[in-house]
Amino acid sequence: MAANVQHSADACITASDALARAFRFLGKRWNAVVLGHLSGGPAGFRELSRAIDGISDSVLSARLADLAAGGLISRTVEEGPPVAVTYALTDLGSSLMPALGQIALWAERNLPADGC
Amino acid sequence: MAANVQHSADACITASDALARAFRFLGKRWNAVVLGHLSGGPAGFRELSRAIDGISDSVLSARLADLAAGGLISRTVEEGPPVAVTYALTDLGSSLMPALGQIALWAERNLPADGC
DNA sequence: CAGAGTCGCTACTATTTTAGAAGCGACTAT
DNA sequence: ATAGTCGCTTCTAAAATAGTAGCGACTCTG
Numbered sequence: 001m002a003a004n005v006q007h008s009a010d011a012c013i014t015a016s017d018a019l020a021r022a023f024r025f026l027g028k029r030w031n032a033v034v035l036g037h038l039s040g041g042p043a044g045f046r047e048l049s050r051a052i053d054g055i056s057d058s059v060l061s062a063r064l065a066d067l068a069a070g071g072l073i074s075r076t077v078e079e080g081p082p083v084a085v086t087y088a089l090t091d092l093g094s095s096l097m098p099a100l101g102q103i104a105l106w107a108e109r110n111l112p113a114d115g116c
Numbered sequence: 117m118a119a120n121v122q123h124s125a126d127a128c129i130t131a132s133d134a135l136a137r138a139f140r141f142l143g144k145r146w147n148a149v150v151l152g153h154l155s156g157g158p159a160g161f162r163e164l165s166r167a168i169d170g171i172s173d174s175v176l177s178a179r180l181a182d183l184a185a186g187g188l189i190s191r192t193v194e195e196g197p198p199v200a201v202t203y204a205l206t207d208l209g210s211s212l213m214p215a216l217g218q219i220a221l222w223a224e225r226n227l228p229a230d231g232c
Numbered sequence: 233c234a235g236a237g238t239c240g241c242t243a244c245t246a247t248t249t250t251a252g253a254a255g256c257g258a259c260t261a262t
Numbered sequence: 263a264t265a266g267t268c269g270c271t272t273c274t275a276a277a278a279t280a281g282t283a284g285c286g287a288c289t290c291t292g
Binding site: 145160161162165173174176177198199200201 | 267268269270271272273278
């Protein structure tokens, strides 16, 4: 990223543009954390809401809908009874996880954890 | 990140906690993009505001202050005349860039650019 | 059996965050 | 002199997030 402009004749995007594109959704509160939780395996709505400290139902619902619409996660309804909805990473979502893992590693090494 | 719980006896943080910690600031709109721009070298306020499509002055100002307070960037005032303020990544900020670079790479490969 | 609980949301209100633009003082350029 | 730049700040407006009650469809408990 030292050179923001790629000098290839047919490339008209920059790395900063790419970062901006990723952070269109990653820079919305909770999206990365939701994805991070799903990297541990498929989960239901309430499972996620319990696991993610601090998120409200309404925002979780909106995030899941956005992430599903963006193709990063899938939403599967098992008709039941009882009806059950499961969210899981898609291939696209999964492909982001190594990079998010790098961020988590960075945070572990560089950001003070709250008192343990 | 397949295992969210690290089973070491003295580790009481999880990778999801670490991700949540990083996204306390990365999940606020514009922070990552600001950092990404500064990875190309130090810059002034107006330079950043021009380079970052869509950011308002007030938010840029707040973001720069937060990132400086968090130790990710430095703010240097050259007294002038004319007075000049320069923002640059700190070592801490710089150490995050490889991970952000991974995200940018992912976005280049996986997210459709707007029409070029 | 009735009431309480779970699920996955939705709908509403309240609060917080972001956006947008005018304006400041200190300067420089025309 | 006016207009422009700089790095903000201040205000209002719009958008996003937070919080919670409640829905219908179910299951569990006493």
